[in-house]
Amino acid sequence: MSAASCLLTEDQFLCSICLDVFTDPVTTSCGHNFCKACITQHWNVNVPYQCPNCNKLFYTRPELQVNTYISEMAAQFRQSAQQKASSSSSEQQADKPGEVPCDVCTGTKLKALKSCLVCLDSYCETHLEPHLTRSGLKKHQLIDPVENLEGRMCTKQDKLLELFCKTDQMCVCKLCTVLDHKNHDVVPLKEEYEGKKAELGKTEAEIQQMIQKRRLKIQEIKHSVELSEEDADRELANGVQVFTALKESVERRMNELLDMIKEKQRKTEKQAEGFIKELEQEISELKKRCTEVEQLSRSEDHLHLLQSFRTLNTAPPTKDCTGVRVSPPSYEGTVRRAVNQLEETLSKQMKKLFEAELKRVQKSAVDVTLDRDTAHPNLILSNDGKQVHDSDVKKNLPNNPKRFNCFVCVLAKQSFSSGRFYYKVQVKEKTEWILGVVRESINRKGKITMTPPNGYWTIWLRKKNEYKACADSRVRLSLKSQPQKVGVFVDYEEGLVSFHDVDAAALIYSFTGCCFTEKLYPYYGPGLNDGGKNSAPLIISPVNHTE
Incomplete structure (x- = not known):
């Protein structure tokens, strides 16, 4: 039976109704075979009863029995087909997407294990064996499997690309080195x-x-x-x-x-x-x-x-x-006194806020020193670069492009182009001074209009206790007391420059909404000596975070 089944084709074991291998096959009187369930369901729907293959008419519904011979043949065929499929699946591993197929395999392409740079073919395990056993093929250069081996051949000379021309930065064959790349710097591909x-x-x-x-x-x-x-x-x-x-x-x-x-x-x-x-x-x-x-x-x-x-x-x-008279009570000043008391409360709250704010900005304290190359010739700087005052005597100094030649001022060595920074200056016993920050590209020669558009964000003290902010138009500042130490705080990204009376924990003035695009330098102007009346120096003071 086994030998006979091998001579039969798959079509002979297919039910013409379900088109699958027979299950419980039955045979009609006209000689055609069907699955028992298929022909039964067919006749349940279609009356009169006919053979689906030859259309023979049956006047009464035939009583069908399972054909044991056909059933055994179909079962054996089904088992043989399953074993064949399983064996093929386990013994042959076809190449998957992204893998290199064997160039020798016919039908199903198996996965290549190596590619030969001489034969320009890729081989699976079976077809690679001659390259591993035959003496002539053992000399061939094998590499991990790659596609498009033709691309490893010189398109001009049809020779293997084995060298690299460093002069032209390209891969070449040996023949190219004596033709198109003669006297070029050529090295092996491996090098x-x-x-x-x-x-x-x-x-x-x-x-x-x-x-x-x-x-x-x-x-x-x-x-x-x-x-x-x-x-x-x-x-x-x-x-x-x-x-x-x-x-x-x-x-x-x-x-x-x-x-x-x-x-x-x-x-x-x-x-x-x-x-x-x-x-x-x-x-x-x-x-x-x-x-x-x-x-x-x-x-x-x-x-x-x-x-x-x-x-x-x-x-x-x-x-x-x-x-006898009743005089209406006087309410004169009643509301004003209540508002004054409220102002005192508000002033206390503001002082607390400024103290807290001052402590926060002091966390951004930086150590700055004065830059002698920028100092006006009249100025005298201390050896540590922390103090400056006017001498009333102009020194003969080289014409440095960084030096101010008209305004009696000096910049710090340090610059800042991001983040926050804070520094403190003692202005005690001075009658004139200017403090703030300036951008790197300011004009340092001749007279200067100190305004934000020109790159200056400063405040000053003039004679007669006159404080002003050098905004687009001068802003007169009303201060309750003369500052002895002035803190300068800058938030580059926020566009903020603020000045604080350190001892009074009070805000003096703020430039807001500034647009900084360059480096900023701390700016110091001690003012003219004025015959000794303004001889006290500006002093860069260390920041005490407990102030």
Whole structure:
């Protein structure tokens, strides 16, 4: 039976209804075979009963029995087909997408294990065997399987590309070195490969370093965002606390004002009520006396009138009402005094805020020193570069393009092009000074208009205690006291330059909405010596974070 089944084809074991190998095959009287379930379902739907193959008509529905012979043949065929499929799957591994197929295999292409640079073919394990066993083929150069081996041949000479021309930066064959690349710097592919591989390793290392830098920058940015969130939360909490306190203070002062006004009015009304009550009582007494006098005047009893005249002829005792008056209470200055008290409360809160702000900006303190190459010839700098004053004597110095030749000033050596920075300067006992920051490209020769458009963000003290901010138009500053130490704070990205009275913990002035695109340098102008009246130096002071 096994031998017979091998002679039969797959079509002979297929049901013409389901087109699959027979299951429980039955045979009609006309000699055709079907799956029992298939022909049964067919006849359940189609009446009269006909053979699906030859259309023979059956007047009664045939009773069909399973054909055991056909059933056994179909079962054996099914088993043989399954074994064949399983064997083929396990013994032959066809190439997958992305893998190099064997060039010798016919039909199903198996995965290549090696490619030969001489034969220009790729081989699977079976077809590679001659290259591993035959002496003539053993000399061929084998490499890991690659596609397009023709691309490894010189298109001009049809020879293997074995060399690299460093002069023209291209792969060449041996024949090309004596024809098109004569006298060129030619090396074996392996040598150039090693060099380029080393370069790729270096490039990879550089790229990995760049990736690491960017990862660190991402961490830095995330950390900055976290710090910003912390600052925002802290500022929100402080703001809510301060404004809540101010709101409560305003409400308390308003209630005190209303209570005071109401109390004054209540006292006035009470005083008036007392006066009115007394006067009404006196009116009542006077009306009574008036009635008695009227009755006595009508009496014709001579004796009675004369006896009563002495007591009724005079008015009853009363107070002199001409001096009685109720003056409305004075409310002059009441609201003003309440507002003054509120201002004092607000001033205390502002002082606390400025103290907290000053502590925060002092965290951005930087160490700066004066740059002698920028100093005006009149200026004298200390050896440590921390102090400067005017000498009234112009020194003969080289014409340095960095040096100021008109304004008596000097810049710091340090510059800043991002982030925040803060420095502090002592201005004690000086009658003139200028402080701030300037951009790198400012004009340093001749007279200069010190304004932000020209690259200057500064404030100054002139004679007669006149403080001004050098904005587009000069802004006169009203300060409660003369600063002894001035702190200068810059937030580059925020576009902010602010000046602080360090001792008073008060804001002097702020430039806001600035647009910085260059390096910024701290700027110091000690002012003219003025015959010794302004000889005190500007001193760059170290920042004490506990101030």
